[in-house]
Amino acid sequence: MKIAGCTTLLLNTMFYACREAAISMVRNFWMNIVVVFVIIVSLVILGGAILVVLNADYFASSLESDVEISVFLKPDLDQNTVLEIGERIKDTPGLLEVEYISKERALEQMKASFGERAGILKNLEQNPLPDAYRIKVKDVNQIAALAQSFEKFPGVDKVRYGQGLLEQLLLVTYWVRLLSMALVIALGLAAVFLIAATIRMSVLTRQNEIGIMKLMGATNWYIRVPFFIEGVMLGLIGAITAVAVVSWGYMELLQRLEVAVPFINLVPETAVLTSVLVVLLGLGVLIGATGSLISIHRFLRV
Amino acid sequence: MKIAGCTTLLLNTMFYACREAAISMVRNFWMNIVVVFVIIVSLVILGGAILVVLNADYFASSLESDVEISVFLKPDLDQNTVLEIGERIKDTPGLLEVEYISKERALEQMKASFGERAGILKNLEQNPLPDAYRIKVKDVNQIAALAQSFEKFPGVDKVRYGQGLLEQLLLVTYWVRLLSMALVIALGLAAVFLIAATIRMSVLTRQNEIGIMKLMGATNWYIRVPFFIEGVMLGLIGAITAVAVVSWGYMELLQRLEVAVPFINLVPETAVLTSVLVVLLGLGVLIGATGSLISIHRFLRV
Amino acid sequence: MIQFYNVSKIYKNKVPALLDVTLRIKKGEFLFLVGPSGAGKSTLIKLIYREEVPSRGQVMFNGKNITRFSSGEVSRLRRKIGMVFQDFRLLPNKTVAENIAFALEVTGASRENIRQAVPLTLAKVGLAKKIDQYPAKLSGGEQQRVVIARAIINNPVLIIADEPTGNLDPDTSGEIMKLFQNINRSGTTIIMSTHAWDIVDRMKHRVIRLKNGKVEGDEDSGVYNLAT
């Protein structure tokens, strides 16, 4: 009997809370438009930042995977020594791929890369190029150390890797990541702050009403729950819209870029969009909940 | 007598309006924090977008100025014919610079650009390169037409220009400009909308007060002016902060990039920052004024 | 001073608050408006103050049809009238002094003028002590007296008081009625709606009796006429 009564009370209260939240949202329509707009802007920027980071990573990794160490051998080594060196290189941990490039193949490749101007190479008396190993590494950050160790191998003349360029590229991706991270954190906090301020505003404009409700014997939770629901709903609506905007925008960008600038490679949509979608939705709800809880906690004390 | 009275009335009214605006801003402190924050975010993004556009333009123009047409001459022309062709080229309108590159100079340049690998060119029996004219054009978009016309000159073997790459780069800068413009317009409108919504909120929370004031015989302007001042002040505060943030951020970026990635060239600060500063300040005030006027017009009718 | 010609007021939600009211109020009169709750007293007052416009008929003030007033003219009209609202309508974010001063500020009075008039007027309603309080910190009767002070501060030609003694004890009511009486003697017209039958019976002024939006009685030196 008592438990049934409690359940009814709870149901009634939940019904009331949802109705109040809905009424408040309809009543403060314009105000909520502003809030949702702010959340949308925050989350779209957040989503944009995530996509930029993902694409920067993608770009960086595509660059990184192209980066190789070239180990040039001394001229006039016999075939055995060349193979021995190859074995020693292959035994080094941390490598992805080791390829032997004979000087003949190197010349052919050079001719191919010269294209039209290959005529320049036609009249060479002898092949001036050395034998070489081309090595791909697992972790780009290990590349300098590995190159140094190969340099000490007997029979090795020179070791080359895209030193300057690679380091600079790594720095760029580092900065892109750092800036985006900072932006993401700042915007996340800003959105929470904005929701909190908004719910606070909503609390303030209804201060009178809340005071009266308390005097009528409404408990704190009876008054708080609608604001909580309101905050979460605002966050959710903002997040859903932001997800739509980001998805649409990214897909549009992909399509246009594919036609216009085919040489730029972006992360293909499906993989990225689902993760962004989940992150944004979760964040929207989290922002709404945190924001409203902060305001409720600070401004709805007895 | 009457005019003096009017002046006093006006002075009193202005004094009252500024005091009311100030009181309202202090009283709605947290709400105003939100508004100013939104304006700051909008203007910072706006400023960021402007800087991106400016830098993209700068980058594009630095690329464009590098783009040239190479007119390769047929082999074995006598010196006079070579000079004649040079004169004909120079007579064509729309060119910036025409430079003669003899085949000897071309080979030297090639050797220089090969650097370490220049050894490959050491054993050449004869210079395989042709004489050429290198031409810079005024308008990049004219480049294809000009190249075609040069191709028809007698004594000209081939005409080359960075076709594929240039076209793609032009497309990229076009897209950057288009997207930034869209972003700038969207954000400007969004900021106006937000200010309008905020002032409207401020009007709504004070609706009761406004009603009472009207009943006390206050004229419409007496009630409107404080809101207008409030809107302009909010816009101004937001703009000043945004200017500070953008200036600081850009200067910081410039400094860091100079140390970290010296090969990236950004527009040097002073020239850019002053214009951005002026644009943002003006926009802030404009946004504040427009926003409050919209709200006042729509929600403060008699 | 004021004429109603066949005035009806039907609110938006179809509530007929006043029906075909015709009456004339002369300058310098002291007039009681009585009638049961919901009879239309406040509505009649709101029509004079142009807070509402009549659905039918005309309201004239000093020979001008106020129904057709522009927003500027309405402001000017209201500045001439001292109004005691039934529901007070004090500005919650202003102190008692600021609330009263506001009625002078809108007329463009000098600050010197305001600084002198405010404490003087507050003293008249017995609230000198409460000058710097906010309305929410006052008792019901104290708030009502602030509203009365605000209505009389700029020496209006007409004072309209909508149940000005509803929250006052009989002694304080008596003081306020004496104040009104004095103001009336100096030439100001006073219209007062009230349920205080003892005051009406004692003061012997003109009484207009409303019921269901119609004028049921209009007597010089009348009485409240209790049904019971």
Place this chain on the structure above:
Amino acid sequence: MIQFYNVSKIYKNKVPALLDVTLRIKKGEFLFLVGPSGAGKSTLIKLIYREEVPSRGQVMFNGKNITRFSSGEVSRLRRKIGMVFQDFRLLPNKTVAENIAFALEVTGASRENIRQAVPLTLAKVGLAKKIDQYPAKLSGGEQQRVVIARAIINNPVLIIADEPTGNLDPDTSGEIMKLFQNINRSGTTIIMSTHAWDIVDRMKHRVIRLKNGKVEGDEDSGVYNLAT
């Protein structure tokens, strides 16, 4: 039922509203609280309702010290009391029906229950017609009757009415007093602050007279005692 032990209330701005008040109210009593404007009547009432806490002394309700109540206990206390506020405190965004229903909703009453009780209670105060109006669209006296309806709807053990007839005409006041009388006969305690000397004199109940925050008189079947 209610005991005050040496209760003083000094508001934050140093206003002494109640000074050393000791009194005892028994279950089933009908009690008038009288005194001049600003005497401390509303303050005394707010202390029972736990809208304010005493600066010194204790207030007991049914043997419990309500000064020490937690927020949940305060809510439960308030749900047992029907309160008529001097300044109405109606929810402006709810209709008359919703306002009254709210007092039942907080007690967790079923919706069926609420749907039946609301029109019944409104009829008791003579406002059946206004059930779907918003408070702003009602006359002063009608709003006051909505507040009364809200106070009595959940059959509270105690009704506290702060000047419940300030905006009502004598006839309607009489009806409301009859209603209170009937509720009181069925065992409900009633505390009513008022300036209506005629009602106090006629009904002959216990009268507590406050002045400057002190109890100046406490008589069974007393009268208002006009100074004049």
